Every structure is written in C-alpha cells, then in structure tokens.
Amino acid sequence: MKITKAQLVFLFSFATLIPTLWGGGGNIADFDDVWKRRADQAWKNTLAAYEPSPENVTTKFNENVHKALVANKSNKTKDLEGGDDRRNLRGKHKKYTGPCMATNPIDRCWRCRPDWAENRKRLTQCVIGFGHRTEGGEKGKYYEVTDNSDDDPVNPKPGTLRFAVIQKRPLWIIFAHDMHIKLSRELIVQSKKTIDGRGANVHIAHGAGITLQFVDDVIIHSIHIHHIGPSKAGLIRDSVDHIGLRT
Structure with a gap:
C-alpha cells in the first residue's frame, strides 16, 4: 500500500x-x-x-469497548441487586462510592483505579487506536x-x-x-x-x-x-x- x-x-x-x-x-x-x-x-x-493494518486497530478498539460495556453492565446489575442505585442517591455534593461506571475504554483504564493520581503516567498504557x-x-x-x-x-x-x-x-x-x-x-x-x-x-x-x-x-x-x-x-x-x- x-x-x-x-x-x-x-x-x-x-x-x-x-x-x-x-x-x-x-x-x-x-x-x-x-x-x-x-x-x-x-x-x-x-x-x-x-x-499498516486499520483492521487490526479497529478490532482491538472494538474489543476494548466490548470489555468496558460488559464490566459496566455487571456493575449495574450488582447495584440493582443490592437495591441501591447509588448514582441517584449521592446528591450534588456527595462523593460517589459505588462501582466504576466508566464505559469509555480509555477512561475506564485509569478512572477505575483509586490510585490514579499517584500513578498518572499509567495513562500511556490506556492508549488505543491509531495512536x-x-x-x-x-x-x-x-x-x-x-x-x-x-x-x-x-x-x-x-x-x-x-x-x-x-x-x-x-x-x-x-x-x-x-x-x-x-x-x-x-x-x-x-x-x-x-x-x-x-x-x-x-x-x-x-x-x-x-x-x-x-x-x-x-x-x-x-x-x-x-x-x-x-x-x-x-x-x-x-x-x-x-x-x-x-x-
């Protein structure tokens, strides 16, 4: 090509x-x-x-999105089984304490880790796509x-x-x-x-x-x-x- x-x-x-x-x-x-x-x-x-292979990049990207959606669905189920949709109960100024609900695979890679601020450079491990x-x-x-x-x-x-x-x-x-x-x-x-x-x-x-x-x-x-x-x-x-x- x-x-x-x-x-x-x-x-x-x-x-x-x-x-x-x-x-x-x-x-x-x-x-x-x-x-x-x-x-x-x-x-x-x-x-x-x-x-050189856009197909490989797209496949890998879709796999990461799928994993994020599956994990997000699992977390939602756990919340509902516990009878506590904490996202709706936290109020304007209350810190959310429930499971990580990020669906963007890049955000999920770092946002779901409580120590992200102490390990900011881990963000480079979250890169997907052509970059x-x-x-x-x-x-x-x-x-x-x-x-x-x-x-x-x-x-x-x-x-x-x-x-x-x-x-x-x-x-x-x-x-x-x-x-x-x-x-x-x-x-x-x-x-x-x-x-x-x-x-x-x-x-x-x-x-x-x-x-x-x-x-x-x-x-x-x-x-x-x-x-x-x-x-x-x-x-x-x-x-x-x-x-x-x-x-």
Whole structure:
C-alpha cells in the first residue's frame, strides 16, 4: 500500500492521543532551518508510527469497548441487586462510592483505579487506536502549572502553560488548581509532552488555540477547549531556543 502524507494526516486526525502530527507549514512566516529539521523528523516519526493494518486497530478498539460495556453492565446489575442505585442517591455534593461506571475504554483504564493520581503516567498504557504507541511525556518529570496568565508569548513566565510546552525535554504537565486560560497567541507545543488536566477543571477558552505542528508524542487529556478564535500574527516562542514569526 502506497503511503502519502495526506493519508497519514487523515488517519492520525482520528487518534485520541496523537503520536505524530505532520503539519504542512501553515502560519510559519519564515520556514527556516529549525522548522525544516522539525518537519523532516516529524515525517520520519510519522512513518515509524504508521499502523499498516486499520483492521487490526479497529478490532482491538472494538474489543476494548466490548470489555468496558460488559464490566459496566455487571456493575449495574450488582447495584440493582443490592437495591441501591447509588448514582441517584449521592446528591450534588456527595462523593460517589459505588462501582466504576466508566464505559469509555480509555477512561475506564485509569478512572477505575483509586490510585490514579499517584500513578498518572499509567495513562500511556490506556492508549488505543491509531495512536496506541504514544508516550507523551512519560519519560520526563512532572511540571505543575501554577499561573493561568499568558501575557508574553515571546518570554513566557515560569509556572505558565506556555513555559511548560516550549521545553525541549519530555514533561508531564499537571495543574495546581482549577484554571481558565485565555491564550494571547497560539500555543505551540513541543514534542513529548502530556498536558494532563485530571483532578482540576481546566479550560482553554476565549482566546487562541493549541498548535501541534511537526511534533510527536503529544497527549492532551481532560482539558476543556472551547470558544477558540483566530490567533493574531506576531512573534511567538516555539521552543526555549527559537522564536518565529507566525502569520
């Protein structure tokens, strides 16, 4: 089967977790040597991550969905046999103490474990679909976002999301508390990053969006992204050692 770049972009656009996103040079005013090297590496990573058998991926995905539904049905039966549908009795502010009812196979993989917060990186074992080889920032340290501001896209402050995503090393990014982040310019993410919003209510909204361009191994999970508008043109730092003009 002949593989084209267009086909790969189409396939990966359906991956919940993104192993490689091959961009087409959009919004880059000066396609300099840095971007050329990123493009070449991204294409190599795309070929390495490509799954030649869509049937195998689909079969595995369906198996995981089936297992989740069977387990969920079993838990519902146990609740009913006990005469206690606890989901309906917990009230607005009461913590649910019944069995795990997650049916999404990715969520069920981690959400049903009471120790998920102590073992966040287990999320990489939950990947299914065309992005099943994604590692994100698994091999890196944790980085906690403590500041929701985004005032300077050229020199972002430590503690901000922008400062975290431009680092060239793997990072598993978490959030200190609930946040509403309004991006002043598009957020250009470097490779091998996990943006993990679990445990906090994190919204990226009413500003610019997230750009994954010529990167590999990026996981974005449990982040609310909405009301995104067009980004303004201008200089943006896309890594710790590179600033580029975006159109």
